[in-house]
Amino acid sequence: MNKDKIFKLAKGFRGRAKNCIRIARERVEKALQYSYRDRRNKKRDMRSLWIERINAGTRLHGVNYGNFMHGLMKENIQLNRKVLSELSMHEPYSFKALVDISRNAFPGNKIPKKDGSSIVA
Amino acid sequence: MAAAILASASLSAAFSPTNHASSSSAAVALSRTIFFGSSRFPVAVAKPEFGVALLRSKGGLRIHCQQEEQQQNLAVIPREQRWMFEESEINGPDIWNKTWYPKAADHISTEKTWYIVDATDKILGRLASTIAIHIRGKNLATYTPSVDMGAYVIVVNAEKVAVSGKKRNQKLYRRHSGRPGGMKVETFDQLQQRIPERIIEHAVRGMLPKGRLGRALFTHLKVYKGPDHPHVAQQPIPLPIRDKRIQVDK
Numbered sequence: 001m002n003k004d005k006i007f008k009l010a011k012g013f014r015g016r017a018k019n020c021i022r023i024a025r026e027r028v029e030k031a032l033q034y035s036y037r038d039r040r041n042k043k044r045d046m047r048s049l050w051i052e053r054i055n056a057g058t059r060l061h062g063v064n065y066g067n068f069m070h071g072l073m074k075e076n077i078q079l080n081r082k083v084l085s086e087l088s089m090h091e092p093y094s095f096k097a098l099v100d101i102s103r104n105a106f107p108g109n110k111i112p113k114k115d116g117s118s119i120v121a
Numbered sequence: 122m123a124a125a126i127l128a129s130a131s132l133s134a135a136f137s138p139t140n141h142a143s144s145s146s147a148a149v150a151l152s153r154t155i156f157f158g159s160s161r162f163p164v165a166v167a168k169p170e171f172g173v174a175l176l177r178s179k180g181g182l183r184i185h186c187q188q189e190e191q192q193q194n195l196a197v198i199p200r201e202q203r204w205m206f207e208e209s210e211i212n213g214p215d216i217w218n219k220t221w222y223p224k225a226a227d228h229i230s231t232e233k234t235w236y237i238v239d240a241t242d243k244i245l246g247r248l249a250s251t252i253a254i255h256i257r258g259k260n261l262a263t264y265t266p267s268v269d270m271g272a273y274v275i276v277v278n279a280e281k282v283a284v285s286g287k288k289r290n291q292k293l294y295r296r297h298s299g300r301p302g303g304m305k306v307e308t309f310d311q312l313q314q315r316i317p318e319r320i321i322e323h324a325v326r327g328m329l330p331k332g333r334l335g336r337a338l339f340t341h342l343k344v345y346k347g348p349d350h351p352h353v354a355q356q357p358i359p360l361p362i363r364d365k366r367i368q369v370d371k
Binding site: 046052054056057059060082085086088089 | 216217220221259260261262263264265266
């Protein structure tokens with residue numbers, strides 16, 4: 001009974017781990033431990049991905065992530081990072097408005113000179 | 122359908138001076154026209170017509186017309202049958218609660234940007250850092266670590282790249298053949314005489330992720346010795362450099 005459950009969970013494993021019970025049992029235990037740990041890690045990884053995307057989006061407008069967030073906190077805008085990252089990808093004008101709000105609240109970054117961002121072609 | 126006929130009747134009734142030839146075509150594309158809201162179709166009045174084809178592609182600016190599509194789809198499915206369809210089929214994919222992941226159409230190689238940068242008198246590490254950022258795609262809001270979203274970068278005049286301090290004679294490049302006693306050591310200067318492209322390649326490869334994706338990203342870097350390169354057809358644009366200390370003033 002338990003063997004069938006183990007083999008069901010061992011589908012897609014490499015080599016004998018999907019066929020032989022002694023090896024499959026170990027690998028399945030490990031897989032379940034990894035999935036327990038990674039359900040918690042996924043939340044961390046997602047948040048860091050949102051932060052990276054927001055960073056890239058704000059740097060296009062000359063503001064880095066830290067100063068952007070500081071400005072939003074000052075204005076008490078409680079949008080979370082997930083929504084901010086989706087805004088930066090799907091709604092560029094709204095995101096620019098948010099960056100401007102943040103820059104007004106906390107002008108940490110100097111606006112770069114627009115004479116030519118590339119120094120040598 | 123009955124709804125279209127009803128609306129077309131209201132259309133022709135309300136719009137007496139217009140030509141009747143246009144009313145039939147208007148009935149077909151009813152829910153998309155700019156129109157005074159008839160009670161049957163609560164379409165938003167002031168929205169200009171957006172191209173529905175632009176909806177899901179990620180290149181640059183994307184116009185969002187999900188509300189219009191929503192009205193259209195809601196109007197098509199009768200209320201008794203709405204349980205048969207999934208949320209994503211009725212309202213379109215949920216972009217606000219699920220983090221976006223790029224589809225194959227979002228990173229087609231032939232549509233990627235090509236950048237070109239002249240390495241003359243640029244500090245090696247700072248140049249390599251900027252190049253690696255653009256190749257990996259970390260400057261884009263659509264950055265995804267598991268997908269190649271970056272651009273291609275061409276480097277010309279690779280033999281003229283500069284280093285500060287005494288690195289020109291003291292920086293060592295080592296490689297090992299695998300056999301005992303097989304370590305080969307070269308200085309920056311010697312390698313620049315021998316194979317100048319390798320200097321920039323070595324620097325950028327150290328800044329890209331190590332792994333299958335990193336190796337694939339490395340193939341997007343093209344380094345050339347002189348001022349010419351064979352990629353004129355790709356119409357490369359100058360690489361935007363934000364670092365102020367990258368250029369050595371002679």
